[in-house]
Amino acid sequence: MQSDVVVETQSLSKVYRDFWGRQKVRALKALDLEVRRGEIFGLLGPNGSGKTTTIKLILGLLFPTSGKALVFGKDATEVTKNERIGYLPEESYLYRFLNAEETLNFYGRLFNMPRAVRRQRVADLIEMVGLDWAKRRQLKEYSKGMVRRIGLAQALINDPELVVLDEPTTGLDPIGTRDMKDLILKLRDEGKTILMCSHLLADVQDVCDRIAILYQGELKEMGRVDALLSVRDVTEVRAAGLSALAQEELKQVIERNNGHLLNMGNPTTTLEELFLKIIHESEEHPGRRVRGVQEAQKD
Amino acid sequence: MVIDLNDVIPFFHWLPGALLYWLVIVAIVTGIATVVAWLVAAVRHGPIVAMRLTWRLLCGAVDDLVRMSPRRVAALAWLSIKESIRRRVVIVFIVFIVILSFAGWFLDPGSINPGRLYLSFVLTATSYLLLLLALFLSTLSLPADIKNRTLHTVVTKPVRASEIVLGRILGFAAVGTCLLVFMGVTCYVFVERGLSHTHQLTADDLRPLQSGPAGEPAGLQGYTSRANRHRHKVIIDPSGEGRLEMEQGHWHRLTVHKEGDKVSYQIGPPEGMLLARVPIYGKLSFRDRKGQVEAHGLNTGDEWTYRSYIEGGTLAAMVWKFQGVSEKDFPRGLPVEMTIGIFRTHKGNIEKGVPGSLAVRNPQTGEKVDVRIFEAKEYVTDVQFIPRQLHTADGQPRDLFRDLVDDKGEVEIWLSCVVPQQYFGAAQGDLYLRAGDASFPLNFAKGYLGIWLQMMLVIGLGVMFSTFLSGPVALMTTLGTLIGGLSHEFMFKLAMGQTYGGGPAESFIRMLTQDAVTVEMEPGLRTATAQTVDALTQFWMRLMAAVIPDFGHFSFADYVAYGFNISGDTALTFTCRAMAYLLPVFVAGYLCLKTREVAK
Ligand SMILES: Nc1ncnc2c1ncn2[C@@H]1O[C@H](COP(=O)(O)OP(=O)(O)OP(=O)(O)O)[C@@H](O)[C@H]1O
Ligand SMILES: [Mg+2]
Numbered sequence A: 001m002q003s004d005v006v007v008e009t010q011s012l013s014k015v016y017r018d019f020w021g022r023q024k025v026r027a028l029k030a031l032d033l034e035v036r037r038g039e040i041f042g043l044l045g046p047n048g049s050g051k052t053t054t055i056k057l058i059l060g061l062l063f064p065t066s067g068k069a070l071v072f073g074k075d076a077t078e079v080t081k082n083e084r085i086g087y088l089p090e091e092s093y094l095y096r097f098l099n100a101e102e103t104l105n106f107y108g109r110l111f112n113m114p115r116a117v118r119r120q121r122v123a124d125l126i127e128m129v130g131l132d133w134a135k136r137r138q139l140k141e142y143s144k145g146m147v148r149r150i151g152l153a154q155a156l157i158n159d160p161e162l163v164v165l166d167e168p169t170t171g172l173d174p175i176g177t178r179d180m181k182d183l184i185l186k187l188r189d190e191g192k193t194i195l196m197c198s199h200l201l202a203d204v205q206d207v208c209d210r211i212a213i214l215y216q217g218e219l220k221e222m223g224r225v226d227a228l229l230s231v232r233d234v235t236e237v238r239a240a241g242l243s244a245l246a247q248e249e250l251k252q253v254i255e256r257n258n259g260h261l262l263n264m265g266n267p268t269t270t271l272e273e274l275f276l277k278i279i280h281e282s283e284e285h286p287g288r289r290v291r292g293v294q295e296a297q298k299d
Numbered sequence B: 001m002v003i004d005l006n007d008v009i010p011f012f013h014w015l016p017g018a019l020l021y022w023l024v025i026v027a028i029v030t031g032i033a034t035v036v037a038w039l040v041a042a043v044r045h046g047p048i049v050a051m052r053l054t055w056r057l058l059c060g061a062v063d064d065l066v067r068m069s070p071r072r073v074a075a076l077a078w079l080s081i082k083e084s085i086r087r088r089v090v091i092v093f094i095v096f097i098v099i100l101s102f103a104g105w106f107l108d109p110g111s112i113n114p115g116r117l118y119l120s121f122v123l124t125a126t127s128y129l130l131l132l133l134a135l136f137l138s139t140l141s142l143p144a145d146i147k148n149r150t151l152h153t154v155v156t157k158p159v160r161a162s163e164i165v166l167g168r169i170l171g172f173a174a175v176g177t178c179l180l181v182f183m184g185v186t187c188y189v190f191v192e193r194g195l196s197h198t199h200q201l202t203a204d205d206l207r208p209l210q211s212g213p214a215g216e217p218a219g220l221q222g223y224t225s226r227a228n229r230h231r232h233k234v235i236i237d238p239s240g241e242g243r244l245e246m247e248q249g250h251w252h253r254l255t256v257h258k259e260g261d262k263v264s265y266q267i268g269p270p271e272g273m274l275l276a277r278v279p280i281y282g283k284l285s286f287r288d289r290k291g292q293v294e295a296h297g298l299n300t301g302d303e304w305t306y307r308s309y310i311e312g313g314t315l316a317a318m319v320w321k322f323q324g325v326s327e328k329d330f331p332r333g334l335p336v337e338m339t340i341g342i343f344r345t346h347k348g349n350i351e352k353g354v355p356g357s358l359a360v361r362n363p364q365t366g367e368k369v370d371v372r373i374f375e376a377k378e379y380v381t382d383v384q385f386i387p388r389q390l391h392t393a394d395g396q397p398r399d400l401f402r403d404l405v406d407d408k409g410e411v412e413i414w415l416s417c418v419v420p421q422q423y424f425g426a427a428q429g430d431l432y433l434r435a436g437d438a439s440f441p442l443n444f445a446k447g448y449l450g451i452w453l454q455m456m457l458v459i460g461l462g463v464m465f466s467t468f469l470s471g472p473v474a475l476m477t478t479l480g481t482l483i484g485g486l487s488h489e490f491m492f493k494l495a496m497g498q499t500y501g502g503g504p505a506e507s508f509i510r511m512l513t514q515d516a517v518t519v520e521m522e523p524g525l526r527t528a529t530a531q532t533v534d535a536l537t538q539f540w541m542r543l544m545a546a547v548i549p550d551f552g553h554f555s556f557a558d559y560v561a562y563g564f565n566i567s568g569d570t571a572l573t574f575t576c577r578a579m580a581y582l583l584p585v586f587v588a589g590y591l592c593l594k595t596r597e598v599a600k
Helices: A051-059 A080-084 A100-110 A115-128 A144-155 A174-189 A201-207 A225-229 A244-255 A271-284 A291-298 B011-045 B047-066 B070-086 B090-106 B114-147 B150-155 B161-195 B400-404 B440-466 B471-486 B488-496 B504-513 B525-547 B557-561 B568-595
Strands: A005-017 A023-036 A040-044 A066-071 A085-088 A162-166 A193-198 A210-215 A218-224 B206-208 B220-223 B233-236 B242-244 B251-259 B262-271 B277-281 B283-287 B308-311 B317-322 B333-338 B341-344 B354-361 B368-376 B382-387 B389-391 B397-399 B411-417 B422-426 B431-437
Touching: A005 A051, A005 A193, A023 A051, A023 A193, A023 A218, A040 A051, A040 A174, A040 A201, A051 A066, A051 A162, A051 A193, A080 A085, A085 A144, A100 A115, A100 A144, A100 B070, A115 A144, A144 A162, A144 A174, A162 A174, A174 A193, A174 A201, A193 A201, A201 A225, A201 A271, A210 A225, A210 A271, A218 A225, A218 A271, A225 A271, B011 B047, B011 B568, B047 B161, B047 B568, B070 B114, B070 B161, B090 B114, B090 B161, B114 B150, B114 B161, B114 B440, B114 B471, B114 B557, B150 B161, B161 B440, B161 B568, B242 B251, B283 B308, B308 B317, B308 B411, B317 B431, B333 B411, B354 B382, B354 B400, B354 B422, B368 B382, B368 B389, B382 B389, B389 B400, B397 B400, B411 B422, B440 B471, B440 B557, B440 B568, B471 B488, B504 B525
Parallel strands: A040 A193, A040 A210, A085 A162, A162 A193
Antiparallel strands: A005 A023, A005 A066, A210 A218, B206 B220, B220 B233, B233 B242, B251 B262, B277 B431, B283 B317, B308 B422, B317 B411, B333 B382, B333 B431, B341 B422, B354 B368, B354 B411, B389 B397
16 A cells, blocks of 8 residues: 655755865755645745745755655655656756756656657647647747646656656746746646646645645744634634625624624634744744744644 | 787686776675774764764665666666757767868878778777767766756655666766767768778880880789879789789779670779788797897887897897697688887888898797798888798708697797898787688677777766766866876876886976986985985876777777787677776766765
8 A cells, every 4th residue: 555645854954065075055954844645735835935945855856965855755856766756846847958848748757757658748738738839849949838838748658656846837927927826736636646846826725735834944844824824813704795784793692792793703814924024033933934824723 | 009918818818817906896885884984983873883874885785786776777777868969969969070071171081091091090080089078978967967956855755866877877878879979970981981992004004014024915014093192103014914013002803804806994993992801819929139149129119118229140039839720710721910119220222121031940840941031111011921832041941830839739940130230129929820700790899889888988987977066167177088098007106106207206306407307316305205206206106097998909000900800809898898897886886876965
């Protein structure tokens, strides 16, 4: 039986050193993460907080200074794990002298895919990202968003179990962003695991099941998005079709504690507010988890 | 031309020993690399963990090298080819054509040996262009990929570092090979076209020769018309058969048409200009002025390592001993070609040449028969034919194969200088039996094989260095290796302390103090320091000389230009050597890429 944990990091740390081995930046400090099968996991954090570093460590592009990164239970530096991974880098680092078809074909061959399978897959993916009309043009003629789409297609060429997306929506127009989000949800529904990082909070809020918030290389928060965003000392009332009088009356009714409520639940703040609050508090008390939200996570 | 006779060991004799030697070296290098890897890991993780890490690295390496997928390697090679095309390698070909068309104006087909000139030129031009191209392509590609981070997308696929390195090497090799083939064909056409010429000859150009005492006709003699700044002397026998004399290293075939009274002459294309002579070398030894055997002759000051000299008018002689000479291979006698150096202590007539004597001796019976006195000209390749029928000094007939070649098929050829106070000099390769001629186009192709091997070495080294150095640094390092390899012999001497005036530090001090190189330096701190520095440098140089491939050796250009056949053994041996060198280079490149952080 396959384990439920797809990605695991155990006190993963990374120190960037310069040529002489002197310490430059402590980019990541003892990170413990777990990404489970079938979920969309979001890494959040301001610029330079270590999101990309985490992803590179998980993919084996960097070697940890201490700690471990495990993917499918194997060490992150194992080559064979890549068979089941799709990776969309921060910017699409693709060969600009190839055209879309050649690009996808090339990456398909790196997966040792036989020709017939590859051809079908390439055609499907180009169709999916909507670049059928430009598939014979070199990538250097592409706009940023078009390159991004090819980057995505490239990440899905092997029908991966784990998709790692670094800032998936940057450079996409609103429709592209919407498509990307739909696609991420669709991939999840197909049973794939998604690990993404972003600072576009709305996107994260829309798609992620669980998130982790990093600040200066430290894990500040981790939990389910809905739990993290609930605010407990406020009651939200959503009612429809009430006249002003009725509303006034409703207030009274609520005051007397026996009104008829259409909807009563926990309203959510925006992720943006939460994010800013955490960053703000971290600056005041460095090295500590933010307390108020941590309690919220417990239930 | 210095022909290295060490190369002429038959391939299959050479192979087992060389293979063993190679395996030993590989084992030693692997051992050292393992220890170094362990040390590096031990510094960071402690000795026990380091042991585990090193073991993992070794197992991983074996895995990565054995389990390479041809499809992935092909895909990566294809990428390198695409990249080369994008970098406009075609421009190199255009530059090449431009160089050739300019060269067409400057190369003089009327020089003394135009064949040699043309061939040296095209081979040198091709090799420089191609090596430069290989240098740039191989060293800049991987660093650019790392810098642009395009490599991130590749290594996050199930691609092994070994496949990336091998794919690169193969891709660039394919590009280089294509260009080389194009260049080779172009060069061949260029040389053929550049050298081809013909002369005119009409009956008016010929004058009858002085007839004999009985008044019998002696034939005709004259000169052809001039072409490429030369003309040939023509001699026509009384029988009507004619021939043209050698000029500028070639001759032409002459056909005579007779129609009634009218005689017309037709001269064919140049012959003997583009040759692939197959030489059989002997072993050279010397006899001193009293006739005693010695390994070396005298030094006359110049060229001291290469040629040795003997004194004229004494018993001193140069003796070449040949093996495996049989009647079957040389039914009519022995064709001997030689290029003798002459050292004159008095000028005399420079134009005239110095008389020397040629003799044959049976090494078993000791019988020696003089063949003839010939005129040795300075550095002109002279052809002497030793016929089967010879005569002793008192007129007894001797048969070459029956009387002078011994039972083991061995025979000695003796050269000595007749004039006192003149000196003859030669090295082992300067006299040989010309066993026949091989196909020139094939030899030309073998010359290009040499360039190809050099190119492969540059590509391998370039890719290897580019796995851990940045583009420009990798470029400079590879270039340095290339230059070091081309001046291998000098470096080797430097390493062995065989040059005059000490090592670099000592030479530098000598330069400051303006001491001559032969003066012993006075003892003192300065000298001691200089010599210590030199000892360290020498160690380093020795190491480098052992590690850097002897690039110059892989060039067969001289063979082709001087018209010697490159034996199949030589070609095979050098191909094997290059591959034997490339394999560890590839593994080193793989290990460097594997152990580095791609995203750094
Ligand atoms: N190659 C490197 N050498 C030295 N320091 C680096 C290197 N790469 C990243 N860093 C440092 O590590 C820290 C984390 O960087 P990282 O790229 O992981 O941030 P990020 O969260 O992805 O930021 P962004 O949102 O801007 O992409 C930063 O302080 C950065 O300066
Ligand atoms: Mg980032």
